[in-house]
Amino acid sequence: MKKLAKLSKGLYVALCFAFFYIPIFVTMLFSFNSSKSLTKFTGFSLKWYIELIENSEIMSAVWVSVSVAVLATAISTVLGTITAIGLSKNRKLIREWITNINNIPIMNPEIVTAIGLMLLFSAMKIEKGYLTMLLAHISFCTPYVITSVYPKVRSLDPSIANAAMDLGATPWQALTKVVVPMIKPGIIAGVLLAFTMSFDDFVISYFVSGNGVMNISIIVYNMTKRTNPTINALSTIVILVIFIAVLVVNIIPLLKRKRAVANEKSN
Amino acid sequence: MKKVISLIICGVLILGLVGCGEEKPSIKVYNAGEYIDTSLISDFERENDCRVIYETFDSNESMYTKVMSGEKYDVIIPSDYMIERLIKEGFLQEIDKTQISNYEKLIPGILSKDFDPENKYAVPYFWGSVGILYDKTVVSEEDINAGWEILKNPKYKDDIYMYDSERDSFMIALKALGYSLNTDDKSELDKAYEWLVEQNEIMNPVYVGDEVIDNMISGNKSIAIVYSGDAAYIMSENENLEYFEPEEGTNIWVDGMVVTKDCADVELSHKFIDFMLDAENAFKNSEAVGYTSSVQEVFEEVRDTIYNDNSAYVPRQGGAKDEYFRYQDAETKKYCAELWTKVKSQ
């Protein structure tokens, strides 16, 4: 009986993961297909990868996606972190007011945020393109950074920065040398969150971009109308990069801990 | 760690600036999706040492909305009725024919149409008709001869792709009912709306865009509304299919290349238009997408070689009930758009 229960549990988990990973696996498999078909595997070939690299439109979309994600993450992390730090030092009223505003983009459907930004840019007569995309990404990433950093700031002893300054540190030093290192886990979580949000985004980019500036999502959206294994090749690369990145991010702390344990033992 | 991060950020910033800094002459071209042999764009870029920013739209309506929202383009390739709208609203500038060396080679029969009677603003790109693409092995001769009414034949329920475009869908309903496709009579439009709603209820069709091409090639459904050019291409890949233009009349169209009023590089834009009409390029283009070339010699050559025996490559000419689309006044346009949203939302 117990064995049966265990087996059915295992089967359930396997089925769920199959549901998640079969589409991914299928995409990857057909990127190596020698024909255009996405259903019959006719033989191994790398021709879709060659086509991918030769397709300057896709390559520039990859570049837009990556550079916007990096810049948006960097800027929103700085902006979000200093806001979170500043937030804890303000009166309750201001604090609540800002947190509420900050929750708007998180709780609003993406399409509403997207349209708001699109209307804003068109009202301000800013030409749509790279800049508008970057601004929009910063705008929806920052709230996530604030929400992941702020709890860490709140759990911080408020007198710590004061103590540092009493000991002669400038406010800048107190901030960078004392406060920031202590809230580092929150910042890292914020960075990861912001990067995924930005790299993944379709809806907002779709509405605020223009002038031929496209990120990966937009170009895939435009290309899905026709069967095109080049998308599979692109997909495979993105999946592998993310897979490796996630593994590295998760394994490094494990290794570090192991090393620390080993060091302790040898001491 | 910090150093690495700041290095990465600096690198990205610098590359970003360098990317923006490259100063080549450029033009922005706005065309329908799946409507060009993309290698021609790179050929043009190489030949003229310039950059083409190429964007695509799903429908003339979405193109118009985008242009209205202030987006700037140099060359646009819309359909006849949309060109007429753009002319009337002052978005276009006249074509300087002295800069189009291939102008003489155009098919005379598709010039001087009502949307641009003196050929001042538009240079024909492709032309064709709208018709029914059907699977000969499934659809009987008798059924297809019923014309547009086949779209309401319950035998083919769940077996139809409609075109996800407001004007084309209304065209079908209006023609099926025996009205002009340019009507601004609201009672006729209401009847067409009811026709479409009823069709939607009986047949449960799928409204698609360019997805229709691959879906029909692999034979997923047996009937589809398509443009003649797409039909020609699809038929060259799937020989079970045949193209049919109903007797009740259909829409004959010409898509033209136009230069916008606030075009930044008029000379390069004209070069682009001329480039597309060059016999060799026009041949490549027509071959790749299947649409009927506007250049006489290319049209004949493709007709007799690649798309030989392909009924869709030669659209019907001179059909008594066939019509070109014309400009719709703002009120009719809004009325149709609303009705169309409703048809789809049923």
Place this chain on the structure above:
Amino acid sequence: MKYFKNLVKPYVLWSSVMIIIPLFVMLLYAVTNSGNSLVNIQFTFENFKRFAEPVYLNVFVKSLKLGIITVAICLVVGYTLAYIIAQFKERTQTVLILLVTIPMWINMLLRTYAWISILSDNGIINTFLEKLGLSPISMMYTDFAVMIGQICDFLPYMIIPIHTSLSKMDKSYTEAAYDLGANPVQTFFKVTFKLSIPGVLNGVIMVFLLSISTFVIPKLLGGGQYVLMGNLIENQFISVGDWNFGSAISILLASIILLAIRWMKKIDTGENSQK
């Protein structure tokens, strides 16, 4: 302390421009008609009234229905999975949760695109059925396809918060329930499920928010006739060009979601105060 107080100022400025003003612009569009200049502005509720027409209400009902069904399926499937995962050893749990998160990192469009080749009429499932001698099923452009796409994309958002609250739970509660003579079913509903409600609510809110406003999945897997709230909005902005009506629908959508979230949060606090 005054040093750090000012650190919020840049964001106050930023958020007013990038968050508050867009909402006001949208509101302005929603309560005016096209062709208005700023000089002689005329307010109207016409755009909101238009939404009360049966066709549009229908779209709303359809979106709501699809949203609720998606949430329900995600809840049942996701809860079961989270519950099973929470019973594994800690290290296995970390790995499994990591495997749940990875798909979230992969572009949603790429994941949805993958389903097209699986579900299409000549797709992988049908090829497979054919080999088994079964007749093919038409799945693309149906409710089923849209549902599958949504569940696959949104399920992780349900699993993660539920797992977090389950794994935080103190085992002694369930043990106590057993000691007091409760059977496993009672224990589950009276203790485990009750304690995991915050996680469940977070998951429900997230999935509901995503599924009611999506327009990509219905468009790619449902076809042009599959119109949900998100598609209606996109249509107004991209092809119809009626920004006023589009803004009105957006505001309605945002308010509905806000109300739903309020209501669910209330359940949460209500539960807490009961204890």
